[in-house]
Amino acid sequence: METKSWKEIKDNVYGKIGTERRDELERDFESFAIGLQLRKAREEKKLTQTELASLVDKKREYISKIENNGSNLT
Secondary structure, eight states: OOOOOHHHHHHHHHOSBTBHHHHHHHHHHHHHHHHHHHHHHHHHTTOOHHHHHHHTTOOHHHHHHHHHHOTTOO
């Protein structure tokens, strides 16, 4: 059995970089990574989602969505 790299698997399943499906995968992954970074930074500062939301003039639900699935990044 031939071992494939993660890049080869992504290319085979989602297409090469520059294709619509692959670009969507890359955007989703980047959003997910940002969500993880936001949560880590917030926790290091010992802030709740509500406290952070207040500081950036957003609702707690907005912070939660970003942290949990990277959605709504604008």
